[in-house]
Structure formats: C-alpha cells, structure tokens
Amino acid sequence: VKVVLAESVIDWAALLNVLWASLLGGVGVTAVFSLALMGATRAVDLRRDGRVAAATAYAVLTAVAGATVVAALVFGVLVMTAKD
Amino acid sequence: MENDLILAIVVATALAFDFTNGFHDTANVVATSISTRAMAPKVAVGYAAILNFVGAFLSLAVAATIAKGIVDADLINNQVVFGGLIGAISWNLITWYFGLPSSSSHALIGGVVGSAFVAKGPDAVFGEGLLGKVVVPAVVAPTLAFLVAGIAILVIYRMIGRLRPGSVTRGFKVGQVMSGGMLALAHGTNDAQKTMGVITLALITNGNLRPDDPTPFWVVVSAATAIALGTYMGGWRIIKTMGSRIIKMDTAQGFAAQGSGAAVILASTHVGFPLSTTHTISGGVMGAGAAKRISAVRWGVAGNIVLAWILTLPAAALIGGATYGVTRLFGTGAAGPMIVSVLIIAAIAAAFVRRVQHGSPITAAE
Numbered sequence: 001v002k003v004v005l006a007e008s009v010i011d012w013a014a015l016l017n018v019l020w021a022s023l024l025g026g027v028g029v030t031a032v033f034s035l036a037l038m039g040a041t042r043a044v045d046l047r048r049d050g051r052v053a054a055a056t057a058y059a060v061l062t063a064v065a066g067a068t069v070v071a072a073l074v075f076g077v078l079v080m081t082a083k084d
Numbered sequence: 085m086e087n088d089l090i091l092a093i094v095v096a097t098a099l100a101f102d103f104t105n106g107f108h109d110t111a112n113v114v115a116t117s118i119s120t121r122a123m124a125p126k127v128a129v130g131y132a133a134i135l136n137f138v139g140a141f142l143s144l145a146v147a148a149t150i151a152k153g154i155v156d157a158d159l160i161n162n163q164v165v166f167g168g169l170i171g172a173i174s175w176n177l178i179t180w181y182f183g184l185p186s187s188s189s190h191a192l193i194g195g196v197v198g199s200a201f202v203a204k205g206p207d208a209v210f211g212e213g214l215l216g217k218v219v220v221p222a223v224v225a226p227t228l229a230f231l232v233a234g235i236a237i238l239v240i241y242r243m244i245g246r247l248r249p250g251s252v253t254r255g256f257k258v259g260q261v262m263s264g265g266m267l268a269l270a271h272g273t274n275d276a277q278k279t280m281g282v283i284t285l286a287l288i289t290n291g292n293l294r295p296d297d298p299t300p301f302w303v304v305v306s307a308a309t310a311i312a313l314g315t316y317m318g319g320w321r322i323i324k325t326m327g328s329r330i331i332k333m334d335t336a337q338g339f340a341a342q343g344s345g346a347a348v349i350l351a352s353t354h355v356g357f358p359l360s361t362t363h364t365i366s367g368g369v370m371g372a373g374a375a376k377r378i379s380a381v382r383w384g385v386a387g388n389i390v391l392a393w394i395l396t397l398p399a400a401a402l403i404g405g406a407t408y409g410v411t412r413l414f415g416t417g418a419a420g421p422m423i424v425s426v427l428i429i430a431a432i433a434a435a436f437v438r439r440v441q442h443g444s445p446i447t448a449a450e
Contacts, residue, residue, distance in 0.1 A: 009216040014357040018348075019228065021355065025347035026232035027239060030259075030340055034243040037255035041247045069262075076266050076346065079354045080142045080273045 029072045036065035087162075089418035091290045093425055094162045095283050097169045099310040102279035104176040105188040106136060106314025109275065111322035112185070112345075112365040113268045113315075116338035119327030122257035123264075125318070131261075132268040133316035139272020140308030144280075144299055151193045154213040155200040162286050163411055164199045166421045169282070170428065171195025171404025175396060183321035183329070184392040187360035189278060191400040193218055198401030199408040214397075217358075222393060225348070225359035226367030233344035233371035240336050241376070256335035263342035270349050271361050272311060279307040326366065329385050331373030341368035363393065 039062035046055035113136075114128035123131065151168075172191040179186040200208040244252050283303045287293040293300070331337070345361075345368040352359040366389055373381045411420025 009212050010220050011216070011357060014355050015224065017355040018224070018352050018357045018359075021351035022228055022232050022344075022348040023235070025351055026344035027236045029347060030236040030343045031239045031243065033259050033339070033343070034240045037252060037259075038243055038247060040255070041251045044251070045248075073262065073266060076350045077142070077269065079350050080139070080270060082143075082354075 025072070029069060032065045032068045032072075036062050036069060039065060086417045087290055090162045090166070090421055091286055091292070093418065093421045094166050094169070094286045097166055097173070097421075097425070098279050098282040098286070099306055101169045101173050101176075101188075101192065101282075102276065102307055102310035103314035103317075104173050104180075105275050105279070106133075106311035107317050107319045108176045108180055108186075108188055108314075108322065109271060109362060110315045110318045111326040112361045113264050113271060114318075115323045115326035115365075116333060116341050116369065117260045117264050118323060120257065120260065120333060120335045120338040122260040122335060122338065125323075128264070129316055129318040132264070132271075133312045135265055135268035136272035136276070136315045137308045137312035139269040140276035140280075140311060141304065142269065142273045143277070144304060151196045151200075151213075154193060154210055154217055155196055156204070156208045156210070159200055159204045159208050160196070160285070160289075161203075162289055163416065163421065164196065164203050164408060165282060165286060165289075166424075167199030167202070167404045167408030167411065168192060168196030170407040170424060171198055171400040171402075173428075174403045175400040178399070179392050179396075180319050180321060182388075182392070183325040184389055185322050185326055185362045185366050186389075186392045186396045187222070187362045188275065189360055190218055190222065190393075190396045192278060192282075194397040194400030195404030195407075197397070198403065198405030201401065202405040202408045203412075218397060221357070221359050222363055224357075225352075225363035226370070226390075226393075228359075229345055229348045229364045229367035230371035230374070232348060233340050233368040234375035236344050237337055237340040237372045237375045240340055244336065253335045256339045259339040260335065260342055263339060263346050266346040267342060267349070267361070267365070268315075270346065270353065272308070274349075274353070274358070274361065276307045276311045279310065280304060283307065325385065325389070326369060330366070330369050330382060330389075331380050333369070333373065337372040337376065341365065341372040344368045344371070 039058045043055045043058035043062060046058060110129055110132055113132040114123070117123045117128050118125050169192070172188065172195040175186070175191040175194070176188055197209050197214070280299055280303050284293065284299050288295055333341070342365070345365040348364050349359060349361055370381050370386055407424055411424055414420035414423060
C-alpha cells in the first residue's frame with residue numbers, strides 16, 4: 001500500500017531528472033567557472049614570468065571556460081522563458 | 085457593485101502579498117553577496133529588484149489556479165482567496181520578524197488550504213496533492229541543494245586552493261553577481277506569476293475575464309512592480325540570518341551556494357517539479373558551510389529555520405481559516421473582507437509607528 005501511495009504522490013521520473021540535472025548544472029557550472037578563474041590567474045602569473053606559451057594556453061582555457069559559463073547563463077534564461 | 089468591491093480588495097491584498105513575497109525573499113538573492121561584500125547592500129537589493137521586475141515578464145504562462153491539485157478548484161471563490169492571502173501575508177510578516185527564511189509559496193498554499201477547509205470542510209483539500217506538491221518538494225529542495233553545494237564547494241576548493249587569494253576572491257565576487265542575477269530573474273519569473281494567477285482567477289470568478297483570455301497587461305505590470313518594490317525594501321532581518329547567522333562564508337562558499345541554488349531551481353523549473361527558492365538557497369548555504377567543516381554551520385539557527393518550514397503550512401492555514409471564518413460572520417458580501425483589511429492596516433500602521441519610535445533593531449548597516 002505504501003509503495004502504491006508513494007507512486008501516486010511522487011513523480012519519480014521528474015524527481016530523478018531534477019537530481020541529475022541539478023548535480024550536473026550546479027557542480028558542472030561552478031567547476032567550469034573555477035576553471036576559468038584558475039586559468040586567468042595562472043595566465044597572469046606565467047606571463048609575468050615570461051612563459052608566454054603556457055600563459056597563452058591558460059588564457060585559451062579561460063576563454064573556453066568563460067564561454068561555457070555564459071552559455072549556461074543563456075540556457076538558464078531560455079529555461080525561464082520556456083516555462084509552461 | 086458589492087462583488088466589484090470584493091474584487092478590488094482581493095486584488096489589493098494579492099499585490100500586498102506580492103510585496104511581502106519580494107520583501108521576504110530578497111535574502112535568497114542578495115544575502116550571500118552582501119555578507120561576502122561582493123555587492124554593497126543597497127546596490128544588491130536594487131540589482132535584485134530590477135531583475136525581479138524583468139523576470140516577471142520572462143514567462144507569462146500564468147495558470148489561473150491557486151493551489152492546483154491541492155484544493156478543489158471549483159470551491160474557490162474570492163472570499164476563500166482573500167482568507168488564503170491574509171494567512172500567507174501574516175505568516176510572511178511573522179517569519180520576517182523572527183528573521184527566518186520560509187517559503188512564501190507554501191504560505192499561500194497553506195492559507196488557501198485553511199480557508200477552503202473552513203469554507204467547505206475536509207473534502208475541499210486533497211491530501212495526496214498536499215503531500216506530493218508541498219511536503220515532498222519541501223524535503224527534496226534543501227536536501228538536494230545541500231548536496232549539490234557541498235560537492236561544488238569541495239570541487240572549487242580543490243581547484244583554486246593554491247591560487248593567490250586576492251584574485252580568487254575578486255573572481256568569485258563576479259561569480260556571485262552573475263549567480264545572484266540568475267536567482268533574481270528566476271524568482272521574478274516564478275513568484276510574480278503566483279500573484280498574476282491569483283488576480284487573474286479573481287477577475288475570472290467575478291466575470292471580468294473569460295477562462296481562456298490572456299492575462300491583462302496591467303496585472304503583469306502591477307505584479308512585477310509589487311514584487312520589485314518589496315525586494316528593494318529588503319527584508320534585512322532575513323538577509324542577516326541567511327548571510328551570516330547560518331555560516332560565516334567566504335566568497336567561494338557564497339558562489340557555491342548561489343550557483344548550486346540557481347542550478348537546482350532552474351533544473352526543477354525545466355523538469356516541471358517546482359521547488360521553493362527559499363528552501364533551495366537555505367539548503368545551499370548550509371551545504372557550502374558543512375562541506376568545509378560540519379561545525380561551521382550554526383545548527384541551532386538551521387534548526388529554527390527548519391521548524392519555521394514545518395510550521396508554515398499549518399500556521400498559514402490556521403490564520404487563513406480564521407480569516408475566512410471572521411469574514412463570513414459578516415455574510416458573503418464585501419463587509420467581512422473590508423473589516424479584516426481595515427484591522428490589518430491598523431495593526432501594520434501601529435507596528436510601523438512603534439518601529440519609528442523605537443528605531444529599527446536590525447538594519448543593513450549592522
């Protein structure tokens with residue numbers, strides 16, 4: 001009886017989707033933002049030390065990670081506008 | 085004429101609820117940014133207010149129902165809605181006074197449940213709907229945000245642990261401004277729509293709109309304005325609780341809490357499993373603190389917050405039911421809602437005068 005009640009009350013499929021999407025979005029975006037931050041900091045330090053190639057690589061990493069974060073923000077706004 | 089008077093009272097009360105919703109929930113958006121000094125307090129609430137206003141226009145898929153699937157929609161009339169709104173407003177003000185973040189949406193549902201219960205008896209309330217749409221999400225939201233923010237902060241610390249603190253702090257402050265902006269937009273989109281739904285339903289009930297008519301533009305603008313003004317006023321007591329009384333956070337924790345909270349809310353919106361912004365952000369703040377050190381979280385404060393969440397539905401229901409009962413003492417006309425409204429306005433004015441005389445005990449500057 002408890003199982004039947006739980007199935008009728010809780011939308012398990014939606015709940016599972018919320019779980020994985022939250023973990024992916026929450027941990028993923030914060031990690032990518034941190035990656036951008038790390039890349040920017042390292043790029044500045046390496047450029048100051050005269051290691052241009054490594055600094056450029058970190059700058060590219062920062063740009064890609066930054067673009068990913070911006071894309072995630074745009075996706076977030078799209079989710080809001082598509083709400084029904 | 086009398087029905088129009090009730091309609092006007094319900095619309096004004098719905099906008100007052102919207103104002104308290106913004107006022108009460110400002111903390112969700114700005115508390116962590118203010119406590120880590122990512123933004124100055126007044127700048128933060130102004131920023132949140134503008135984005136709340138904009139968010140209200142992002143989606144206009146307003147369902148002309150309140151507590152859909154929780155109370156029998158056929159039994160809802162404007163007096164029931166009025167009782168529900170008073171229950172929600174009262175609970176918002178009580179929790180604000182004690183500096184406790186609680187869900188305005190759950191307060192509205194509780195108020196309507198209590199009002200409908202008194203109006204039509206137990207058959208008006210669907211237990212399964214209450215469990216599936218209120219109780220289960222109230223457990224899922226903070227737990228999930230706690231987990232996501234906890235993992236996120238551990239990942240962040242691992243990635244930035246050896247970097248210069250100055251640039252990291254500046255970077256996460258920028259991240260907090262962005263994640264706070266997303267939260268403010270999401271809050272405006274989700275919560276202003278509830279008021280739009282209430283007003284739209286009142287207009288339909290009164291015969292001013294047909295059920296398939298679009299939401300009038302004045303309803304959208306007034307709901308957006310009320311929630312933005314409430315947000316700009318800033319519920320500083322709750323901001324203080326969320327920003328510094330649960331944990332003393334650094335910028336990385338603030339970003340993890342806000343970023344994870346925004347992700348959870350948007351994921352739930354996308355999937356159609358709505359979760360409370362307040363429950364989510366509170367869970368995120370606790371998770372970001374506990375993952376660093378369990379004892380970093382002031383569990384006594386966290387316990388009081390959870391107690392407020394548990395009490396939200398029954399307390400708002402009690403007040404909503406009592407309000408409906410009082411209004412019905414004066415019949416089915418406008419007299420009851422008018423008398424209750426005058427009494428509440430007098431009580432708020434008295435509280436305001438008392439506050440002016442004694443000064444504000446907790447302000448943004450503290």
